[in-house]
Amino acid sequence: MNDVFIHPSAHVDSRASVGAGTKIWINVQVREEAVIGVDCVISKDVYIDTGVTIGDRVKIQNGVSVYNGVVIEDDVFVGPHACFTNDRVPRVFNVDWKIAPTLVKKGSSIGASATIVCGNTVGEYAMVAAGSVVTHDVPPFTLVAGNPARSMARIDEAGNKVGEIDHGR
Numbered sequence: 001m002n003d004v005f006i007h008p009s010a011h012v013d014s015r016a017s018v019g020a021g022t023k024i025w026i027n028v029q030v031r032e033e034a035v036i037g038v039d040c041v042i043s044k045d046v047y048i049d050t051g052v053t054i055g056d057r058v059k060i061q062n063g064v065s066v067y068n069g070v071v072i073e074d075d076v077f078v079g080p081h082a083c084f085t086n087d088r089v090p091r092v093f094n095v096d097w098k099i100a101p102t103l104v105k106k107g108s109s110i111g112a113s114a115t116i117v118c119g120n121t122v123g124e125y126a127m128v129a130a131g132s133v134v135t136h137d138v139p140p141f142t143l144v145a146g147n148p149a150r151s152m153a154r155i156d157e158a159g160n161k162v163g164e165i166d167h168g169r
């Protein structure tokens, strides 16, 4: 793992892969078979579960857990304490539960403390406002907010609003 910074308090499994230029900060855990791309920042207290795939130049802020079944593409921002789920109907005694995959597409941003209910896709360059609960797919280039998250505006690559949305999600 050349050119990778791993803080001494972090634990990165030897079967994980971490791309060049990536920084892994205090108390981070990266599980087996996880793949993290180049030039990422994985901030304090982040948990990256088994088999998770994270693209290049992704920034994940403090306290985020990324569970098995979540794929995060290139250039995604994940705000502090955002929560990804992977079991739609959790029961401690269901031994045959299935992972519902979540896809977070290129260039999108997830606001602080947002919850992404599993089985949904956050579209390219979409933005999920702080504290939102995402229960449906988020269209590309769209700002969503609230619980449940509804479409608020069309946005450009930089996140600027470029149009209104009257109805829908």
Ligand SMILES: CC(C)(COP(=O)(O)OP(=O)(O)OC[C@H]1O[C@@H](n2cnc3c(N)ncnc32)[C@H](O)[C@@H]1OP(=O)(O)O)[C@@H](O)C(=O)NCCC(=O)NCCS
Pocket (backbone or CB within 6 Å): 079, 080, 110, 111, 112, 113, 128, 129, 130, 131, 132, 143, 145, 146
């Ligand atoms: C969604 C966001 C981008 C909107 O910013 P904005 O365009 O400047 O919006 P405004 O502050 O003008 O608010 C517009 C309306 O949306 C509402 N709104 C703003 N943020 C909201 C949120 N997170 N959830 C629900 N509604 C929100 C406002 O209350 C306001 O509603 P009103 O017109 O009824 O008063 C911003 O509020 C946000 O959540 N950014 C993410 C911050 C974050 O998590 N950063 C992570 C790194 S620290």
